[in-house]
Amino acid sequence: MTWNEVATQPWMLWRRQVAAILRLELKKSLFSKRAWWIYFLTAGPVLITAVHSLFSGHGHTMAEDNMIFAGIFQVYFLRLGIFFGCLGIFSNLFRAEVLERTLHYYFMSPVRREVLAVSKYIAGLIAAVIYFGGSVVLSFLFISAHWGPVFQQYLMHGPGLSELGRYALTAALACVGYGSVFLLTGVIIRNPLIPAAVVFVWENLNPFLPSLLKKFSVIFYLKSLCPTGELPTDGALAFLATSANPTPAWLAIPGLLIVSALLLAYAAAQARRLEVSYSE
Amino acid sequence: MPEPRIVFENVSRFYGEVLGVNRVNLSIPPGITSLVGPNGSGKTTLMNLMAGLIRPSRGSIQVLGVPPGRPEELFRKMGYCTQFDAFPKGLTGYQFIYSFLLVHGMLESEADKLTREALERVSMTQAADRLVAAYSKGMRQRIKLAQAIAHRPRVLVLDEPLNGLDPMARAETIALFRQWGEEGRHVIVSSHILHEVDRISDQVILLSHGYVVAEGEIQGVRSEVKDQPMQVLVRCDKPAVLAARLFERDNVVEAKVSNDGKGLLVGTRDADSLYLLLNRIVLDNGLEIEAVAPADDDVNSVYQYLIGSEGGNA
Numbered sequence: 001m002t003w004n005e006v007a008t009q010p011w012m013l014w015r016r017q018v019a020a021i022l023r024l025e026l027k028k029s030l031f032s033k034r035a036w037w038i039y040f041l042t043a044g045p046v047l048i049t050a051v052h053s054l055f056s057g058h059g060h061t062m063a064e065d066n067m068i069f070a071g072i073f074q075v076y077f078l079r080l081g082i083f084f085g086c087l088g089i090f091s092n093l094f095r096a097e098v099l100e101r102t103l104h105y106y107f108m109s110p111v112r113r114e115v116l117a118v119s120k121y122i123a124g125l126i127a128a129v130i131y132f133g134g135s136v137v138l139s140f141l142f143i144s145a146h147w148g149p150v151f152q153q154y155l156m157h158g159p160g161l162s163e164l165g166r167y168a169l170t171a172a173l174a175c176v177g178y179g180s181v182f183l184l185t186g187v188i189i190r191n192p193l194i195p196a197a198v199v200f201v202w203e204n205l206n207p208f209l210p211s212l213l214k215k216f217s218v219i220f221y222l223k224s225l226c227p228t229g230e231l232p233t234d235g236a237l238a239f240l241a242t243s244a245n246p247t248p249a250w251l252a253i254p255g256l257l258i259v260s261a262l263l264l265a266y267a268a269a270q271a272r273r274l275e276v277s278y279s280e
Numbered sequence: 281m282p283e284p285r286i287v288f289e290n291v292s293r294f295y296g297e298v299l300g301v302n303r304v305n306l307s308i309p310p311g312i313t314s315l316v317g318p319n320g321s322g323k324t325t326l327m328n329l330m331a332g333l334i335r336p337s338r339g340s341i342q343v344l345g346v347p348p349g350r351p352e353e354l355f356r357k358m359g360y361c362t363q364f365d366a367f368p369k370g371l372t373g374y375q376f377i378y379s380f381l382l383v384h385g386m387l388e389s390e391a392d393k394l395t396r397e398a399l400e401r402v403s404m405t406q407a408a409d410r411l412v413a414a415y416s417k418g419m420r421q422r423i424k425l426a427q428a429i430a431h432r433p434r435v436l437v438l439d440e441p442l443n444g445l446d447p448m449a450r451a452e453t454i455a456l457f458r459q460w461g462e463e464g465r466h467v468i469v470s471s472h473i474l475h476e477v478d479r480i481s482d483q484v485i486l487l488s489h490g491y492v493v494a495e496g497e498i499q500g501v502r503s504e505v506k507d508q509p510m511q512v513l514v515r516c517d518k519p520a521v522l523a524a525r526l527f528e529r530d531n532v533v534e535a536k537v538s539n540d541g542k543g544l545l546v547g548t549r550d551a552d553s554l555y556l557l558l559n560r561i562v563l564d565n566g567l568e569i570e571a572v573a574p575a576d577d578d579v580n581s582v583y584q585y586l587i588g589s590e591g592g593n594a
Contacts, residue, residue, distance in 0.1 A: 003386045003431075007356065013385045020382035024368065032369075101366035105427075107333055108362075109383045110355035272349075276333040277295075278364065 017111045018119045025123030029089055030130065034096060038088050041081045042135035045072055049142035062151065065144045066163075070226065072139065073167055078174055078222055079204065082132050086178035087196050089128050091186035093120040094274070104276045117268040121183050128175035136171045140164050163227040170225040177218035177256050180263035187270045221256035225249055284344040285309055286330060286435065286466060291339035293325055299490040300325035304339070306485065306495060308468065312461040314477040315470040316583055317487030323470040324363060326487070327437050330468070331360045343435055344466075355384075358435040359428035363443075365420060367412045373423045374399065374408040377430050384431055398430035403452065417444035425453065435466040442471055454480050478579040488587045502577040508585045509533045509547035511575035512554060517568045519544035525561045529553075545575060 006013045029035065049069075097103035106116055141164075144151045154160040185195035206217045214220045224247040247255070286308040293300035301322040315323040328334045329341055332348030346353045367376060377398055381391035399405045402422040407415065412423060421444045428436060438457075442450050457480050460467050471477050477484065484501065486494040494501045502510070516522055522544050523535040531554065534547035548554040551574070562569055576582075 001387070003384060003390055006385055016385045016387075017383055020379065020385075023382070024379055027370065028368075100369070101364050102368050104333055104362055104364060105368065105380055106383070107351060108331060108355055108358075108360050109380055110352050110385070111383055112352045273335075275335060276328070 014112075014115050017115050018122065021106075021111075021116060021119035022123050022126075025093070025120055026126060028096075029093075029123055029127035034092060035088070035127075038085050038131055041085050042131045045076060045081070045139040046135055046142065049139045053142045053144070053146040056146065062144055062147050062154065065147075069140055069143045072143075073136065073170075074223065074226055077132065077136060077171060078219060078226075081135070082128070082171060082174045083178055083200065083203070084196075085132060086124075086128055086175055087182050087192065089131075090121070090124045090179045090182035091192035091196070093124050093183060093186060094271070095186045095190075095192060098276075098278060101278045103274075107274075107276055113272040113274070114268040117183070117187070117271040118264065121179060121264055121267075124183065125175055125179050128179060129172050132171045132175060133168050136167050137164060140167060159227075166225065166227040170222055173225065173253065173256050174218065174222050176260050177221065180260040180267070181218065184263050184267040184270070187267045187274065215255065216259070218256065218259075221247060221252040221259075223247075224252050283309055284434075284466075285342075286344070286468070287342045288326075288329075289340050291329060291336045291341060293329060293334060294337045300334075301329070301487075301490045301492075304492055306492065308466060308485075309483070310461075310464045310466050311482035312457055312467045312469060312480050314481040314484045314579070315468065315487060316472075316474065316477055316484055316579060318587065319472075320489075321487040321587075322490040323487055324439055325490075326485075327360070327362075327439050327468065327470065330437055331358065333360075333362075355433075356431070357433055358437060359431065359433035360437040361424045361428040361439060361441050363439045365417075367420070367423075369413070370411070372409050372411055373404055373415070373419075373426075376412055376423060377427050380427060381430055386431075394430050394432070398426040401429065401456065402426045403449070418446055418449060421445055422449065422453075433465075435468070436460060437468045439470050440472070441469060442473060442476060450476070474580040474583055475578075481579065484579055484582070486583065486586055493586050494582065498579055498582060499574075499577045502574075502582050503551075505582065505585045506549075508576075509549055510551045510554075510577070511581075512546045512548065512551060512572065513538075513543055513575040514546060514558065514572050515543045515570035516562075517542070517570075518565070521565055522561060522567060525565065526554075526557070529557060542570075 001009070001012065006016065049072075094103065097106070107113075144154070147154075151160070155164070181199055182192070182196070185192055185199070189195050203217055203219045206214055206219050209217070286306070288304045288306040291304040292302045304326065315326060317323050325334070329336055330343060330348060332351055332354060335349065341348055343354055344357055346357065348354055368379075371379065374395060378391050378395040381394055382388070384391075386394070396405070399408050402425050404419065404422050404426060407419055412420065415423065421441070425438070425441055428438070442453060445453060454476065457467050457469065461480075461482060469477070469480070478498070481498065483495065483497050485492055486501070494504065514522060519537045519541065523537060526532045526535055526546060531550040532546060532548050536545045537543070538545065546554065555572070558569075558572065561567065
């Protein structure tokens with residue numbers, strides 16, 4: 001179907017446009033020089049768990065390794081790595097193009113700004129899931145790899161694979177949630193650091209918020225999805241790891257997806273109002 | 281059926297407290313229209329408004345019936361070659377054009393065909409597989425032009441499109457503009473090279489400090505400038521005789537014999553009367569006329585009369 005013919009069939013046109021934008025954006029999100037510090041964020045835990053696997057020996061139990069991984073996941077991945085990684089990826093989807101003075105090429109294409117915003121979001125999401133999903137999976141495998149056949153048994157015939165799947169799913173949902181937040185801030189606010197700081201404080205104040213306000217936070221939905229909820233409850237950082245009133249998965253997943261969809265819809269509407277004014 | 285036009289209705293655009301353009305009313309017909317004015321006069325603002333890259337603070341715009349706020353329709357009809365000299369990283373000239381044609385929603389085969397055609401038109405086929413980052417200024421200008429024309433738009437908006445081009449490329453590009461204008465497309469060009477604007481324009485829009493100071497066909501604009509006498513150059517065998525006879529009339533305000541003694545530059549407030557008078561003088565005095573031509577109905581003269589040195593560089 002030619003360009004003129006497809007113009008009368010919006011869904012087919014949008015599908016083609018999304019595919020074309022993904023081609024351009026994925027290259028930028030995955031291989032850009034801008035992404036070097038995201039490589040660092042994702043490679044860090046993989047290297048640490050690999051070193052642990054190589055040098056730690058067997059002076060502890062595999063259950064302890066699992067608990068350490070749960071801590072790494074809840075404290076590092078959810079609150080730091082994925083948070084800042086998504087900040088870098090999603091707030092730059094529009095912002096970096098303004099800085100590089102190339103956004104007008106998209107704006108001078110016959111593509112709805114809403115389609116552009118959603119396509120960019122999908123590209124960012126694919127990149128973030130590859131980065132952090134990959135990092136979570138590799139870290140999970142490396143941390144217990146030195147247990148050899150015991151770990152294989154745990155993975156293939158025990159709860160290991162299901163836990164790994166839940167960690168990966170939670171990481172992906174974290175990318176969905178934080179991605180929508182930072183796409184929106186990247187569209188409506190010039191300096192991404194201010195909203196990032198505000199969102200960071202908000203997310204980390206979550207345990208102390210009234211129950212209604214808790215629902216307006218990504219971490220609220222994610223914590224209850226983690227497979228290991230029984231992290232040590234003593235110590236100053238205990239509140240970071242567990243949830244006093246865990247949200248059931250049937251509520252957490254749709255809740256997070258709905259909040260993300262609303263934020264994405266608002267970002268797409270705001271993209272329609274964006275102007276090209278590089279010099280300001 | 282009314283002729284499709286680009287229409288500005290009482291359009292103003294402010295950047296905070298700074299004026300971009302103010303109370304612009306225009307109705308631009310097909311053909312080549314040049315935007316002329318000094319730096320900061322509002323040329324680029326007008327083009328960006330037309331393309332929807334910025335929104336008017338007041339007023340409304342229609343490009344062939346489409347408001348610029350609907351890019352999904354507008355850019356099926358419009359191509360815009362901006363002044364921004366930046367490109368997405370890591371793309372070759374071919375990939376740059378091809379990728380954005382895919383963003384338009386074209387099939388790969390369709391995009392490939394149009395990309396090659398556009399590259400051919402701007403003589404960039406040989407350099408198509410090199411990275412845009414390695415291009416010279418002139419090549420970058422041409423690849424931007426190719427990107428703007430690739431989808432065969434009915435409206436072309438070109439902000440300083442001749443910048444950085446060598447004389448050969450300029451001539452080719454101007455020929456391209458002429459061809460598009462003759463095909464009935466809208467070609468909106470801003471340029472500070474006035475003699476080139478003069479050669480290519482069907483009509484001009486003169487801007488100063490954000491206001492449209494004149495618009496229309498250049499001869500029409502010139503004839504509206506009443507406070508400056510029209511300059512007419514007469515090439516003949518006896519310019520001194522002609523000058524003496526012309527000064528007998530009121531509407532001739534100056535006459536200057538050219539250095540070679542074969543021409544007379546006449547300043548008049550009424551060109552039509554001058555031409556009638558000239559016929560009579562020629563018959564009465566047996567003068568041999570080689571040529572009679574207006575000497576200041578070009579863009580440069582009109583620009584000097586209307587804007588002059590107040591706006592700095594054009």
